[in-house]
Amino acid sequence: MRNYDIPALRKQDIAHHLPAQANYKLIQDLGGSRIITRAEGSTIWDGEGHAILDGMAGLWCVDVGYGREELAKVAYEQMLELPYYNSFFRTATVPAVELATKIAGLLGGELQHVFFNSSGSESNDTVFRLVRHYWTLKGKPERQVFISRRNAYHGSTVAGASLGGMAFMHAQGGLPIPGIEHVMQPYQFGEGFGEDAEAFGQRAADEIEARILSVGPDKVAAFIGEPVQGAGGVIIPPPGYWARVEAICRKYGILLVSDEVITGFGRLGKWFGFQRFGYTPDIVSMAKGLSSGYLPISATGVSHEIVETLRASNDDFVHGYTYSGHPVAAAVALRNLEIIEREKLVDRVAGDIGPHFARALKSLDDHPLVGETRSCGLLGAVEIVSAKGTNQRFTGKEGAAGPVVRDACIAGGLMVRAIRDTIVMCPPFVITHDEVDRMIAIIRAALDESAAVLA
Ligand code: PLP
Numbered sequence: 001m002r003n004y005d006i007p008a009l010r011k012q013d014i015a016h017h018l019p020a021q022a023n024y025k026l027i028q029d030l031g032g033s034r035i036i037t038r039a040e041g042s043t044i045w046d047g048e049g050h051a052i053l054d055g056m057a058g059l060w061c062v063d064v065g066y067g068r069e070e071l072a073k074v075a076y077e078q079m080l081e082l083p084y085y086n087s088f089f090r091t092a093t094v095p096a097v098e099l100a101t102k103i104a105g106l107l108g109g110e111l112q113h114v115f116f117n118s119s120g121s122e123s124n125d126t127v128f129r130l131v132r133h134y135w136t137l138k139g140k141p142e143r144q145v146f147i148s149r150r151n152a153y154h155g156s157t158v159a160g161a162s163l164g165g166m167a168f169m170h171a172q173g174g175l176p177i178p179g180i181e182h183v184m185q186p187y188q189f190g191e192g193f194g195e196d197a198e199a200f201g202q203r204a205a206d207e208i209e210a211r212i213l214s215v216g217p218d219k220v221a222a223f224i225g226e227p228v229q230g231a232g233g234v235i236i237p238p239p240g241y242w243a244r245v246e247a248i249c250r251k252y253g254i255l256l257v258s259d260e261v262i263t264g265f266g267r268l269g270k271w272f273g274f275q276r277f278g279y280t281p282d283i284v285s286m287a288k289g290l291s292s293g294y295l296p297i298s299a300t301g302v303s304h305e306i307v308e309t310l311r312a313s314n315d316d317f318v319h320g321y322t323y324s325g326h327p328v329a330a331a332v333a334l335r336n337l338e339i340i341e342r343e344k345l346v347d348r349v350a351g352d353i354g355p356h357f358a359r360a361l362k363s364l365d366d367h368p369l370v371g372e373t374r375s376c377g378l379l380g381a382v383e384i385v386s387a388k389g390t391n392q393r394f395t396g397k398e399g400a401a402g403p404v405v406r407d408a409c410i411a412g413g414l415m416v417r418a419i420r421d422t423i424v425m426c427p428p429f430v431i432t433h434d435e436v437d438r439m440i441a442i443i444r445a446a447l448d449e450s451a452a453v454l455a
Pocket of ligand 1 (some may be wrong): 031118119154155156226231261
């Protein structure tokens, strides 16, 4: 364990470091960011020595848990053999080819081709350019419009944030860029409270068809959606929603893009969310769990038909990144997938720790502040309300209670995230039963404490 001068580092953080998605004034007022210095299994430690159970797997990514020595070794060995080479010069590296083959096997069906990037946002930029180029090659250049959902999260780059449906992100930088249409999300607690679940799911999907018809079916290129919206608040679509979305896409010949940046590689108890919900996308965005966050890498899975269209053009797809298929990141991702397979972690999420998590979370349903708990695999959410049995929020304004409960959880030794008034969780696949029970006990104590503050 190394010793750090934490007060000095926090001062430097304020002076020089700009953290992501942050209020810089608030961080300054707080005396700098909390400096995280080490981690093991499902626990992180800050520089002041606090142990915090990581209910968010970092940022929805550290699926195999922290402290995997074999991932460090694989990176070290690959760096010595070949630390870098690109794929621009009709060249490829061994780890990139092997990882593409591995991912294609997991995706199955027609999804047999993989384009590499370094982040989920970059993957969705790849989607954006690939889809529009594809339709041009198909002789339908007027098919340019993407349909997405309000409150979806598809990244922070210009295309990613535009495809996403976060109004507060659009408000900065003049987004979204043209050609993106946002429709309602399948968020029953927020937008269909008390409605029959299936009827609500159909209503949400029907908005997609209505928008296709108003834009003009021959102008729509693709629909993009997360199987379960993560950053929007762990929004689990009602039964029948995805089947209807797929049918609509097929009816109008629109490409279906599954953004599996969070849900990919086992988070929902299947390798991919589209397998869990039973639909077949044309393109899949993947990141996070691909390397369990040990190194930055993302992948865009592409159908054979799309690649055959690119091949038929006999022209370059003029898109790519310096770090596309980075050999060290690819080698680490490959070993990470091996760990998930060897330790049967997808089965563990589906049949063991996922159901335990679901049961433990449900036990919070009796708390006066809890409007709903929900989970899918190892994604979970707690809705905080001011009046039991309703979806009313404290002070009548969304977002007042979530941060209070979140801060109480963190003070109690559990890292969770507040999305407005929804507490979300995404623990590592290796979290133990006892740790899940501890998570829930901390949340209950935080809710009790917050009830007094919010009253
Ligand atoms: N897509 C989804 C569904 C995500 O959840 C995220 C990040 O949370 C992204 C895209 C963007 O990924 P990144 O932050 O790696 O750019």
